[in-house]
Amino acid sequence: MTKLLSPARSKVLFLGNEAIARGALEAGVAVATGYPGTPSSEVIESLAHVASERNLYVEWSVNEKVALEVAAAASFTGLRSMAVMKQNGVNVASDFLLHLTASGTRGGLVLVSCEDPGALSSVNEGESRYFARMLEMPLLEPSDFQEAKDLTKWAFELSEQIGNVVMLRSVTRMSHASGNVICGKLPVKSRKAHFEYDGSVMDSSRGPMISTPVVAKHLLHQQKLKAVEALFEKSPFNRYFGAAKPELLMITSSACFLYAEEAIEMLGLQKRVGILKLGTTWPLPPKLLEKHLRKTKKILIVEEVMPFLEENVKILAAGLANRIAINTFHGKYDETLPSAGELNPDIVAAALCHILKVKRKTLPANYLSDSQKAAALIPAREQTFCAGCPHRASFWNIHNAIALDGRKGFVCGDIGCYSMAALSPATGYHTMPTLHSMGSGTGLASGFAKLAQFGLDQPILTVCGDSTFYHAVIPALINAQHNRADITFIVLDNAGTAMTGFQPHPGLAISAMKEAVPAVDIAAICSAIGAKVALSDPFDLETTRKILTSFLADKGLLKVLILRQACALSPEKKGKKIFDVKVNELLCLGDACGCNRLCTRVFRCPALTWDRTTKKAVVDEVICAGCGVCASICPQKAIVKTEASL
Amino acid sequence: MGISNFGYPMNKKPGSQTKLKKDVLEQSLCTGCGACVGLCPYQVVYHDRTVQLHDCDLTDGKCYAFCPRTPANYGQIRESLFDISDVTPEIGAVKGYYLSRAADPALRAKSQHGGTVTALLGVAMDEGLINSAIVSSRNEELKEEGRLIEEKSQLSDYAKSKFTVSPTVAAFNQLMGDVVRKVGVVATPCQALALAKMKTVRIKDGDKINPLNLVIGLFCGWTLSVESFHRLLQLYQISPAALTGMDIPPGKNILELYTNESVTSVPMAEVDACVRTACRYCIDSTAEFADLSVGAARFGGDCDEMRGWNQIIVRSYRGKQLLELAVAQGALEIREAPASALQDLKNAAAGKKRKALKNIVEKSRSVKNLLYLSGDDPVVKKYLSMEKKKR
Numbered sequence A: 001m002t003k004l005l006s007p008a009r010s011k012v013l014f015l016g017n018e019a020i021a022r023g024a025l026e027a028g029v030a031v032a033t034g035y036p037g038t039p040s041s042e043v044i045e046s047l048a049h050v051a052s053e054r055n056l057y058v059e060w061s062v063n064e065k066v067a068l069e070v071a072a073a074a075s076f077t078g079l080r081s082m083a084v085m086k087q088n089g090v091n092v093a094s095d096f097l098l099h100l101t102a103s104g105t106r107g108g109l110v111l112v113s114c115e116d117p118g119a120l121s122s123v124n125e126g127e128s129r130y131f132a133r134m135l136e137m138p139l140l141e142p143s144d145f146q147e148a149k150d151l152t153k154w155a156f157e158l159s160e161q162i163g164n165v166v167m168l169r170s171v172t173r174m175s176h177a178s179g180n181v182i183c184g185k186l187p188v189k190s191r192k193a194h195f196e197y198d199g200s201v202m203d204s205s206r207g208p209m210i211s212t213p214v215v216a217k218h219l220l221h222q223q224k225l226k227a228v229e230a231l232f233e234k235s236p237f238n239r240y241f242g243a244a245k246p247e248l249l250m251i252t253s254s255a256c257f258l259y260a261e262e263a264i265e266m267l268g269l270q271k272r273v274g275i276l277k278l279g280t281t282w283p284l285p286p287k288l289l290e291k292h293l294r295k296t297k298k299i300l301i302v303e304e305v306m307p308f309l310e311e312n313v314k315i316l317a318a319g320l321a322n323r324i325a326i327n328t329f330h331g332k333y334d335e336t337l338p339s340a341g342e343l344n345p346d347i348v349a350a351a352l353c354h355i356l357k358v359k360r361k362t363l364p365a366n367y368l369s370d371s372q373k374a375a376a377l378i379p380a381r382e383q384t385f386c387a388g389c390p391h392r393a394s395f396w397n398i399h400n401a402i403a404l405d406g407r408k409g410f411v412c413g414d415i416g417c418y419s420m421a422a423l424s425p426a427t428g429y430h431t432m433p434t435l436h437s438m439g440s441g442t443g444l445a446s447g448f449a450k451l452a453q454f455g456l457d458q459p460i461l462t463v464c465g466d467s468t469f470y471h472a473v474i475p476a477l478i479n480a481q482h483n484r485a486d487i488t489f490i491v492l493d494n495a496g497t498a499m500t501g502f503q504p505h506p507g508l509a510i511s512a513m514k515e516a517v518p519a520v521d522i523a524a525i526c527s528a529i530g531a532k533v534a535l536s537d538p539f540d541l542e543t544t545r546k547i548l549t550s551f552l553a554d555k556g557l558l559k560v561l562i563l564r565q566a567c568a569l570s571p572e573k574k575g576k577k578i579f580d581v582k583v584n585e586l587l588c589l590g591d592a593c594g595c596n597r598l599c600t601r602v603f604r605c606p607a608l609t610w611d612r613t614t615k616k617a618v619v620d621e622v623i624c625a626g627c628g629v630c631a632s633i634c635p636q637k638a639i640v641k642t643e644a645s646l
Numbered sequence B: 001m002g003i004s005n006f007g008y009p010m011n012k013k014p015g016s017q018t019k020l021k022k023d024v025l026e027q028s029l030c031t032g033c034g035a036c037v038g039l040c041p042y043q044v045v046y047h048d049r050t051v052q053l054h055d056c057d058l059t060d061g062k063c064y065a066f067c068p069r070t071p072a073n074y075g076q077i078r079e080s081l082f083d084i085s086d087v088t089p090e091i092g093a094v095k096g097y098y099l100s101r102a103a104d105p106a107l108r109a110k111s112q113h114g115g116t117v118t119a120l121l122g123v124a125m126d127e128g129l130i131n132s133a134i135v136s137s138r139n140e141e142l143k144e145e146g147r148l149i150e151e152k153s154q155l156s157d158y159a160k161s162k163f164t165v166s167p168t169v170a171a172f173n174q175l176m177g178d179v180v181r182k183v184g185v186v187a188t189p190c191q192a193l194a195l196a197k198m199k200t201v202r203i204k205d206g207d208k209i210n211p212l213n214l215v216i217g218l219f220c221g222w223t224l225s226v227e228s229f230h231r232l233l234q235l236y237q238i239s240p241a242a243l244t245g246m247d248i249p250p251g252k253n254i255l256e257l258y259t260n261e262s263v264t265s266v267p268m269a270e271v272d273a274c275v276r277t278a279c280r281y282c283i284d285s286t287a288e289f290a291d292l293s294v295g296a297a298r299f300g301g302d303c304d305e306m307r308g309w310n311q312i313i314v315r316s317y318r319g320k321q322l323l324e325l326a327v328a329q330g331a332l333e334i335r336e337a338p339a340s341a342l343q344d345l346k347n348a349a350a351g352k353k354r355k356a357l358k359n360i361v362e363k364s365r366s367v368k369n370l371l372y373l374s375g376d377d378p379v380v381k382k383y384l385s386m387e388k389k390k391r
């Protein structure tokens, strides 16, 4: 039996995301959907794992909006369901979400957003908390692993109680850390799905699920949210820790609670500083806040990225102005805390020192110089594609084709492992100068391509991964075709959603629950819309380069090149080398004129290293994935590949 | 990311490749000869453009040293390859000057003019002077490139002139260091100069055996830009694949384009517009750095008769030896040229030199800056002062 299905009352070490999954199971979730994105993916993965045992339907949807739609359908039939995504996924889902909060829901529906302050695995520091306020839906934020489970379970109940969607927000340090959780009961009965629609339009439990009449329904929605406020006043997930009359009150939520606790401990300020930890952060319970705001004059609001909590507390405080003396608020607005990036206990401690004018116990005198010395020992490592990564070969080809073409073409980037080409430009051979959201590479390319009449004469290329293709590229591609945009569109098809851990996508014949499903063929879609389509193996440098240069020269139409080669780390490749690769030292020119270290200086597969004493290139056998691409770039044929013996 | 060059010290001196880019490529001086191509992974030819694929930071590199459009002591190169007493200011070293043609009429029929070049390569192979030849061939994209030939019988398949550039020296670069080969190369003047630099310029890494044994130069007024030329063909509705040859018949001021079905005449003014910019700065019309140089015959006879003949300049001992062998073997017919022909040739060659120097000065806006040339070179000095006087 998997850990996720541990019996009630057992104490289990869960990843934050597993705790969320367990909470959903305890709530009797029937349908769970999502789109892969760090740090959210493990919620769906762990549910998929127990899908057949628990009779769940679990799906990796094509994108977050569709994920929420699929989950909402289940809710409309009375089932409990959830949709899971990373922060910017909520943006993708938001148009549907706006209408969903207006129509209301039936079976408990929870939207889980796992966010990434500090953008550890993102290209944005998006905040979905503001959606809770903007779209008027309750927001819950666990601050430890037990709460992650318990709040998730409660979120379903709350959603059913108010007939609307509830949002649960986690962050990387919660989703990806582990802690003990005491399990509750898993339900034995399951619900039957049925969609009732004959009732009155104003009855969201029996009538049609639509957002009209808009104003009347909006008022109803807001009344329900008022009821939520009352529930939140009594919520056990909001707790105060500290003296009755502290000098400073910290108001916080989520993982920041742990930072706040640790900072107090570090500085020994238990008597002087109290913490109000909120598990229900929107709408704020006004009475609870009033009670705590009365405790002291000095308030510090501790949260990551945007001053969401700070703003909401200040708005409440303004309303209470005649009853509580106005407090001094510290937080992001007065720059006590940084307005971007992750927090940690040190940052919170520094804020406390600043406000309370205390000194931190000083570090040993040589701490700084010692740590600098130690840091110098860490070898400088650039972010790069893995050894044997098909993207390296793809960008090598793209670079060469652009250079040969000679008109300073460029690649509009997109989201996936290949974003590295923009984040670490040398890795993409300086070809990819734009990077935004999923699918926007193709949209931008479609726009750049229409600027010829204003003098833009550079060839426009764009790339996207296979998973990204289905997620958001198709509309942009159709736009390009329909508007005669001359772009070279390259699909970096590595057979899976590699960056987030090989979740299947519509191009593969397997579902999240490991069932056989029809694969949707990218080439067929592109041909069907009328694009010129070619397919190549990026490891075949000669063929790929030729297709690309001919595409760049073929003006006035949409061209699609599908570069197909599985990821070096993909399950079917892992550990298996196609070639044994070695450098013949006698032939290697090294840094002499005639080569100047093409392989280690320019191509830069991490398995190729430069031996400073012999002044020759060396293949690190342990790292080498055996793709053999470097053998085709060496001008001396000094890199020798031989069929690997298995 | 922030780390360029990975902890290796950056060279302070500008790299050879950067200098090549600034001094030659960006100045539109690149002739497309191919001398910098195939030496290393960094320079390649694409269509008729020389492209730098990736950056290289080495100094004292071969690319800059071999390029015929980088500064060098050209006087010294001349001295080290030729009898200085043979050198004329207009057309370089002259040991002998004749009209010539291949003895074999079948070969003549397949070649541009008299088939002298192809016949000489054949004799050089027969006599063991060379065992490999580099000639010009069309690739699958209908672009010219150097082709290595090891069988005499195949030579005639690659006869005839292609007036677009053929980066022949790039093919030769592939053979550098080959100890078995003895190579003969057919070269335009810029290519002959590049090959001469490869033989004579000392560079740090130049210790590879140079298998070059013979350079047969072609007279050359200019080469055409591939892109413009293909546009011209399109205008005259000739598919590049159907083109079988081209020539400039004497005195008509036209370019003739041949296909199996037709002959098309293009007025010279239209052709001029297609000439590579780099050729406007070239002072050599007779491949002065070759062992022998071959061009179209220009003598008083009628046009059709002239078409079957070449004029040939013998420049070096090797060239003299080859010509003598060819005549002795009966592979080549030669006859004395009328006295006026040499003078006509010299006048035409001097004209190109003056015009090129004028263009160079116009480009650099100073008589002190002659780009790849130097005012200290006596040949340059002579035509520069003539140009100054004319002004």
Ligand SMILES: Cc1cc2nc3c(=O)[nH]c(=O)nc-3n(C[C@H](O)[C@H](O)[C@H](O)COP(=O)(O)OP(=O)(O)OC[C@H]3O[C@@H](n4cnc5c(N)ncnc54)[C@H](O)[C@@H]3O)c2cc1C
Binding pocket: B110, B111, B112, B113, B114, B115, B116, B117, B118, B119, B135, B136, B137, B144, B158, B159, B160, B161, B162, B163, B164, B165, B166, B168, B186, B187, B188, B218, B219, B220, B221, B222, B223, B224, B294, B295, B296, B297, B310
């Ligand atoms: C670009 C160009 C411009 C020329 N301009 C003049 C001129 O202004 N006046 C003049 O008298 N003669 C000129 N010639 C030379 C002339 O066209 C003949 O090549 C020459 O007379 C030799 O004739 P042939 O019958 O002996 O040659 P062939 O026996 O037909 O042999 C010609 C040889 O030249 C090689 N070749 C063809 N094209 C090129 C090229 N682009 N680059 C390098 N090698 C090539 C062929 O592969 C073959 O080996 C020019 C030639 C070229 C290629």
Ligand code: SF4
Binding pocket: A583, A587, A588, A589, A590, A591, A595, A596, A597, A598, A599, A600, A616, A617, A633, A634, A635, A636, A637, A638, A639
């Ligand atoms: S590319 Fe080849 S010759 Fe150059 S350093 Fe690497 S192994 Fe040596």
Ligand code: SF4
Binding pocket: A387, A388, A389, A581, A605, A606, A607, A608, A619, A620, A623, A624, A625, A626, A627, A628, A629, A630, A631
């Ligand atoms: S074969 Fe070459 S390019 Fe491929 S992983 Fe090994 S060292 Fe890297």
Ligand code: SF4
Binding pocket: A592, A593, A594, A595, A596, B016, B017, B039, B040, B041, B042, B043, B056, B057, B058, B059, B060, B061, B062, B063, B064
């Ligand atoms: S010829 Fe030498 S210096 Fe020039 S680009 Fe190549 S390796 Fe660098």
Ligand code: SF4
Binding pocket: B020, B024, B025, B029, B030, B031, B032, B033, B034, B035, B036, B037, B050, B063, B066, B067, B068, B069, B194
């Ligand atoms: S003239 Fe020749 S050597 Fe110089 S840059 Fe051009 S192709 Fe290279």
